[in-house]
Every structure is written in C-alpha cells, then in structure tokens.
Amino acid sequence: MTGSPSSAGVSTALFTDRYELTMAAAGLADGTAARQCVFEVFARRLPDGRRYGVVAGTGRLLESIQRFRFGREELDALADVVDGDTLDWLADYRFSGDVDGYPEGELYFPGSPILTVSGTFADAVLLETLALSILNHDSAVAAAAARMVTAAAGRPIIEMGSRRTHEAAAVAAARAAYLAGFAATSNLESERRHAIPTAGTAAHAWVLLHDDELAAFTSQVKALGPDTTLLVDTYDIRHGVELAVEAAGTGLGAIRIDSGDLGELARQAREQLDALGATETRIVLSGDLDEYAIASLRAEPVDSYGVGTSVVTGSGAPTASMVYKLVEVDGRPVAKRSASKESLGGRKSAVRRYKPTGTAIEEVVHPVRHTPEIGPHDRVVPVPLMRGGELVPGLPTLEQAREHLRAALVSVPWEGLKLSRGEPALPTVFEGI
Template identity: 70%
Template sequence: MTDPASTALLTDHYELTMLAGALRDGTADRECTFEVFTRRLPDGRRYGVACGIERVLEAVEAFRFGDAELQALARDGVCDEDTLSWLREYRFRGRIDGYPEGELYFPGSPLLTVQATFAEAVLLETVILSILNHDSAIAAAAARMVSAANGRRIIEMGSRRAHEAAAVTAARAAYLAGFTATSNLQAGSRYGIPTSGTSAHSFTLLHDSERSAFEAQVAALGTGTALLVDTYDISRGIETAVEVAGTELGAIRIDSGDVGALARQAREQLDSLGATGTRIVVSGDLDEYSIAALRAEPVDGYGVGTSLVTGSGAPTAGLVYKLVEVEGKPVAKRSSHKESRGGRKGALRTHKGTGTALEEIVYSATPGATPPEAGPHDRFVPIPLMRNGERVDDLPTLEDNRQRLRHALVSVPWEGLKLSAGEPAIPTVFPDRGA
C-alpha cells in the first residue's frame, strides 16, 4: 500500500520517463520556468476564478517518494535504478509565484509560475493541473451562481453527484466563491466551512405519516429547522408543518416541481397561516440561470447540487502547464495554433479611478526586462507562494480570499457579470508580443 498522504504518484508516467532521459544526458539540472495559464475561458465565460492554490502548496510539500512509492515504480518498471535513487531524495526546492485564491484570471494570465530545475519542476505537472483545473472550474461556476443569487443564501449540496474526494474540495471552492454553507461534513471538518442540512424525503417516508416525521424533526432540531414539504402534497405539507412547529417554523424546503410558482403559493399560504417569518428554500436541479430566473420570486435561499460540482457545463478549467524558459531564455512550441508565449511573465491589472478593471497586462518578466509602470489604481497580481521549497509566511486565509473574490467581482465591468457567453470581462494585453 502506498502512503495515502503522499502525492508523488498522482503523476503521469511520462513525467518519470522525461526525468530518466534528462538525468541521463545532464539536462535535468537546467533552471526552468513552467507557467500555468489557459488559452481561453471555457464555455464563453467572462472570467476565471483562481482556486486550489493552497491545495497546490500542500500537494507540493507532500510530493515525496517513500519506500512504498518507489517499490510501486520499480515493480511496474516505470523507471531505472538511477532515477529511483534520485526520486528517493526528491523534495521540491524551487520557487512558486501565483495568483492568490479568489483572484480573477483571464486568457493568458500567468496563474502559477514554477521555477526550479527541469527535474524538480516537471514532476509536478499533473498534480498541480489536477488541483487547479478542478477547483478553479468549480469556483468559476459558483461565482456565477452567487452573482445570480444576488445576496440570498445559497447552499452547496452536490456531494452525491461528484467523486467523493472531489466533493470535499468542490465545497471549498463554492465557499470561496461566496456560498453560505455546504452539506459536506468532511469539508466542514477539514476547512472550517459551515455545514447545514435537515432531512430528505426518506425521513418522511420512514414515518407512519408526514406529521410524525415533522414532529420527530422538530423534537430533534427545534422549531427553527427547515421542513421538507413536498413528499406528498405541498399545501397539505405546509399546513402540517405550521401545525407541528408553529408560526416560528424556521423554513420550508421545496425540492421538486415548478419551484417559482410553488414558492409564490407557499409564501401566500405561510403568510395566511401567520408564519410570516418562515423562510422558503428551494432546491432541485438549480443552476445559475434558474437561480437568476427566480429573482422575482419569494425565495429566501437556494440549495445547489449537480450544476455546482460539475462546473455547470465546464467541469475543467482548461489550464495547461508549459515550459516557458530554460536557463533564462524563452522557449515555446511553434508547430500549430496551440502556441505558447515564451518567457517568464508578470501581470498588472489596471483600473479606472472608479475601481473598474480595465486590462490584464501580461508582460515579460525574464531577467533584465522592465515591468510596466503601475498607476495609482493598478496592482500587480501574482504573489510569492514558495521560496526554496518552503511556503512563504502569512499567506492569505480562505476567509481573506473569499473577501478578495467579493471585491474582485465588484471591479468587473458590468458586461463581464452577464451570464451569457461572450468575450472575457477585460482584455489581456501582451506588450512584449515579440518575446
């Protein structure tokens, strides 16, 4: 059994064959820069949301080859003895800069910059991309849903529709993006995210009557709980709910049917029963579009599942990890439309005096290049993340980054918040196009 805490085998076979080849001919020690970026935003999205950076740092720290990992590689004939000996001593000693979590990114933004020897950096390609492609895809979808919810409570409850481990980090990404809570207990325990949940239809069906189910739930959770009223007949369910819990009932939840129309009827009925403070929570196949369509309805909260954990049509962010510099010299693939811009890069986000973002200036940061001048409202986006393989001090927390995204979305030009497909919210400008 390999060590579940090691990330070293979350790696593609070819990274080890490249390592073996490079160790043999001496190129393994060349100082390299790899860059994570995307050529385009998926699905006509207007912005990407950096997410998973903190998890990348943890994965890099845990990228160590112990006996079990080395034995697995030897047994499967993945690499030769010299390479195995080198791996035994492996730990990342390079530097990493990147966009903080919650920051927006655009096509060509240098989301993560990894500087180390080829050997040290090439091994990290897969695990870095896995984390960033997943977490950023979910965060981008979540941010659109939070915008659509327009200040109403929105709860993540998609765990059952995602891989069991992906579900935990999807909950984290949703919280970063402004979701109020998650149903996922591991996410609560691991990341300190508020969890919530009351009951499913099975709880009602288990009981001899809807009334006895509601009584059991109120006895256990108090009158402030949310009762699920659509197992049998919704209006009878609401009647029973208020009879059992009184007008202090916290909330009702509707999980099926035309939830907009049902919410209106429910509001009227609750008010007529005197339960004017009882909130209405809706769930059931919601996405950013249906959430936006419910804006005019008397809905107090949303529960979102499938569309969140699947990135609402864009389950992966399309980020790539490309070698852009070798021993200080820019390199780039040249055969096709899938071109990259060589050279290490920086990014300056410019803003109007009002705070509205203007451009993403992605400039050459190769040794000797001069960075552009920042105006009083502009800021350089990447921050230092690792030096000599050690995480820098005082990295921002998940709560910090949650605020960061909230502020970043306020800075986006109005068209950039539209849910429809279109151009990125701000253009990316490459002043050193020749580089």
C-alpha cells in the first residue's frame, strides 16, 4: 500500500460519508464491488413554490472527482474505518467510469436525470456524497439567484453574502450566483479562483471611524475617485446624500442605501440627486433583499442591487433535494419501491421538446434504450462529461454556462418565470418507463 498524493491539488477523498467506504469494503470482500452499475442524480420534486431548477456546480464536481484520490494522509485517517485490503484498494483508487449529465446552466424539473455515473459499484458508490454536496448547494443558490435576476429585469445585482455562510460555501455561492446572471461578487477568493468580477467600497464602520460624515466621504473619494459608491444611510439619509455630492461633486458614481423603506428612500434620493445636479449618480439598494423585495422595487428609480443572505441560503430553499440512486446493475434495472421514496429503475435520458418559436413545452424522460421520436426543434439534454475517468474535451466554461442559462430561461413559457406558487414551468413526461 503506497498511497500517492492527488494529481491536481488537495484531495477530496474524505469529503464523503463513512457508509460509502464500508459498502465498498463489503463489496470487495464478497465480489459485488466489480459489478457494473449506474447511479443517477435527480430531484423528486422542486422546492415549494419553485417553477424550475438550475443545474450548477457541475464544473466544480468534475474537478473534484479528478482530485478524489487517497494519499498517505487520507489512508492513515481511514486505518480504523476499513480493513487492510480495502486500504490497499483505496491507495490505487482513481475513478475510471463515465459521467453524463445536464450541462451546467441547464434547467431541470422533477425526475430529470441530472447526472448519470456509470462504472463498477465500488467506483461509483464512493462519489455519492461529493456529487450531492456540490450539486445540492450550488443548484439551490443558482435557482434562487436566477429568480432574483428575473425580478431585477435587467438591473445588475452584486452577490455580497460571504459573511452569512461558511467561508468555503461563500466562494461556491459566488460562482453559482454569477452563473445565474449576477454581475459581480464581493468575494475576492471567487475572483482568484473563478475570475468573477468583484465590487465593493466601504461599510458603515468607515463612516463611524471618522469624526463626521463629510470627512469619511471626502477621504473615500480621495482614495478611490469620484466614481466610487458612498454609503449614505449611517445617520440621516437626506443629509448623507447632500454631503456625498459635496464630497465627490456631481460626477459621484453612486450612493448606496442599506436600510429603511427602500422604495420610498430611492425615490427621495433620486429627486434630491437630480436637484443637486448629480443626474448620472446611480442608486444602489441593499439590506435583506430577496427576489420578492426586488420585484416590489421594479418601478422605483434603482440602478442596481446588493444581495447577501437570501442568495447564499437559497432564498428559503438551501438545498435542491437531489438524491443519488442506484438504477441499474449489470444492465438490469433496479429501483427502490418505498411508498415515500420511490425511484424509477434503469438508465435514463431526456428530450426537451420545443415549439417552432423556441418556447419549451415539456421534458420527456425515457430509458436510454428506447429513445422517443425527436422533432426538428427538440433537444437531447444530457451530454457526455467524463469518459474512462477523463474529462470530455470542450466542456463549457463558466461564461458559456452563464449564457446557456440565460438562453434556457428565455425559452421558458412566461408563466413559468412567475415568483408565485404553481406547477413546474415544464411538465415531466415519463415515456417507456
């Protein structure tokens, strides 16, 4: 048992649950570990009130699978968990199966085969927790963010929720929000890791640090230039707006309002800025915003939004409730028949049907061996992601996934973009199952 370090950075092998290793160990002992299996990731339902889901985190997952290797430190940590033969097997483990799935930035619906993992039982069972932890988190954030982008109706949104979540989750959330259409993030690690634009200037502490508000604004403008954003609600907002223009001149870039009746305050601030000659100064609103609050501000003179807690927590739906289920063993469909957690056996694919106008009309889920008729405007949704444990060339970049989602949302029937409760934007039809 040698145990080599992971080939591309820190190992992800222990980002898993113990029972996956005990199943692998038992399978190695009785010979079932080598049986060819297919696992699928899907969601039985959408979160309450949601009309669609957004696939996010696929790129992170594929990169993490490549780092799912057991080096010396990982093996030492497992010495009391599994037997010596299993440790020897883990020392040489490298996922060598296939992965297919919905491309990142794709919409999904109840029963959609979001990810399909094919390989030996031992190969594939080890990836359950890794796949679900990434996809459930990132997809939940992306779905919430997409609803906010729709509500904003073209006005840019900055993701600023790092202080409201785990430090690692903050980076993943910034990526998922950007994929969903947010313009920027306040999180610097996400810029380094994912090349996401960042934004941010000063908090209330900066104003409180100075002896008076004008001194704080003047210092910020001197350091960052007049195009900066000044936070004007530390004391009296109306006086703050007046001092902001005094400090920066009529070329002030923006003011930010973070509390109070945001709609009314935005109207008052716009009138005041215009009267002071700062007609091009933008108004940024933040402070416990979610998709509903953003929608309620659509008619107000707002130029952009800052969203924190609600987006990094999925705006009330912090998980996408995806599951990872065994659906095929040695080519034979298998399925769980529990009344409350029923699954459909056999490897599946999906076709999305469209009108000639480009509007999507339904999701057809079917066994891979029984492909339905595909019309001239229809599209097979899953794509190859890994073959033999290697990434398929030409996988979409984050920017391409962002554009894919934008186009997918355009194809949704208008009623499917409503924030109110209702049926999924597209019905899922199970054909031949």
